[in-house]
Amino acid sequence: MxxxxxxxxxxxxxxxxxxxxxxxxxxxxxxxxxxxxxxxxxxxxxxxxxxxxxxxxxxxxxxxxxxxxxxxxxxxxxxxxxxxxxxxxxxxxxxxxxxxxxxxxxxxxxxxxxxxxxxxxxxxxxxxxxxxxxxxxxxxxxxxxxxxxxxxxxxGPHDNVGQLPWWLGRIAVGGPFIAPGDPGRGLQxxxxxxxxxxxxxxxxxxxxxxxxxVPDGPNTTMGRLLDDCVRATGSDAEAMWMDEGFLLAQGVQPWAELPLWIPGGGAFWSVSGASAKAAGLRLRPFAETVRDTWEWLRSGGEVRAVAGAHPFGISKEKEQKVLAAWESA
CATH class of the missing domain: 3.40.50.720 (NAD(P)-binding Rossmann-like Domain)
Incomplete structure (x- = not known):
């Protein structure tokens, strides 16, 4: 054609x-x-x-x-x-x-x-x-x-949004990192x-x-996504799963500072994909997406955010303060 x-x-x-x-x-x-x-x-x-x-x-x-x-x-x-x-x-x-x-x-x-x-x-x-x-x-x-x-x-590779790339980049650094809410919460x-x-x-x-x-139902969870990032990067990073109420009290901004985190956002991640599935939508294993995105980043790929978009991710300084407060609590 x-x-x-x-x-x-x-x-x-x-x-x-x-x-x-x-x-x-x-x-x-x-x-x-x-x-x-x-x-x-x-x-x-x-x-x-x-x-x-x-x-x-x-x-x-x-x-x-x-x-x-x-x-x-x-x-x-x-x-x-x-x-x-x-x-x-x-x-x-x-x-x-x-x-x-x-x-x-x-x-x-x-x-x-x-x-x-x-x-x-x-x-x-x-x-x-x-x-x-x-x-x-x-x-x-x-x-x-x-x-x-x-x-x-x-x-996926050539991402111009930057959410999964941010998690990969942070986890590649290693050490304890903030993991928001329920690790079993489904993502679509x-x-x-x-x-x-x-x-x-x-x-x-x-x-x-x-x-x-969209996938007809969640195709991964927040926990599996972060585990996939650890495996893809070969990092020694350790997820510190924190209660959503605690994170909000610490002033952590959902989505913007911790990408893909929406407090109580279960319905957001459960849009019906039945029509596309019936029309032939095929989905690769999500771990493959994580692995390929990391390989793209390692080979020199970089997120070129669309005009008007704000960068994602919590600052190192703020993350350390939240981790210290969680350990103290």
Whole structure:
């Protein structure tokens, strides 16, 4: 197939392009050339979808794959251009108004969204409504020939979010470290490469629709994740499991300072993935994701956070104070 991919140099986009090239597809990428190196074997074009895409004038493809769209108006213009008869858009479960009930499926209430809304893609506080606007732009233009892949928390090599890489980096240092809450609390995480494979499978079959592209239930726990990090890094790090109430009393910020920790966040990690599973989603063992992410970091990989994102992780000084307070208590 002749595929047009917007972005294609970072994280999910890179995983899609690498997989597509490996499958023998002819891939054309369009990006500004600012985020990362182009994947070998693609036709790499430079263009900025916030202004104009004259570089694509007169071009046609078998499918458009859009893992980078965040501004509805830009996605709408791309959809209107009809570069291909099929459009696959990578969205997010953040489009749902609430993730406080277990089993949230594709019928749950979403933010309203506006298909022709313009805005700043770096404003991550409006990510949910804007991604819903992007979805509407695709749905209104392509109908049944549009795929909406709502991803949950994504991890893996070429990570541009930085949560799993932070844990790997901290644990590689060794010594006692803060482990938050219940080690048995389930997590629902998807490898970018598994997300990419699912999207390409649907593109090849020209199957549209809306799917939560997440594991259908937790695929690891906080305890197993940290154990996997210890094994992958070969570290002597020791997890000090601390009560959530104690951590909050110490002023430790969930998610920001201890990535992937949401106090009482069980429902957040139990979005329904039944639809994607039925459509063929395949998941690798999570320990493989941890190992491959560490190998990527060791080989010189670094997290290049998306614009507007704040860095993750607790400072060394604050961590030592919390560890001392826990030992004293």
């Amino acid at each position: 002749r595929l047009l991919v917007f972005g294609g140099t970072s994280f999910v986009g890179r995983a899609i392009v690498e997989d597509a090239v490996g499958r023998g597809h002819l891939v054309t990428t369009v990006n500004r050339g600012l985020t990362g190196a182009d994947v070998a074997g693609v036709e790499a074009l430079r263009g900025d979808r916030s202004t104009e895409l004259g570089v694509l004038a007169g071009r046609t493809f078998d499918a458009v794959v859009d893992p980078s769209g965040q501004v509805p108006l830009q996605v709408l213009r791309t959809a209107w251009a009809k570069y291909a008869p099929f459009y696959a858009f990578v969205s997010t479960t953040a489009v749902y108004r609430a993730l406080d009930a277990a089993g949230t499926d594709e019928s749950a209430a979403t933010w309203p969204g506006v298909a022709d809304e313009d805005g700043d893609p770096a404003d991550l506080t409006t990510l949910g409504p804007r991604k819903r606007g992007c979805e509407l732009a695709v749905e209104q233009t392509y109908g049944s020939q549009g795929l909406i892949a709502r991803a949950g928390m994504i991890v 995480l998807i490898d970018a490469r598994d997300l990419a494979a699912f999207v390409l499978d649907q593109v090849e079959a020209r199957r549209g629709g809306v799917h939560n592209v």
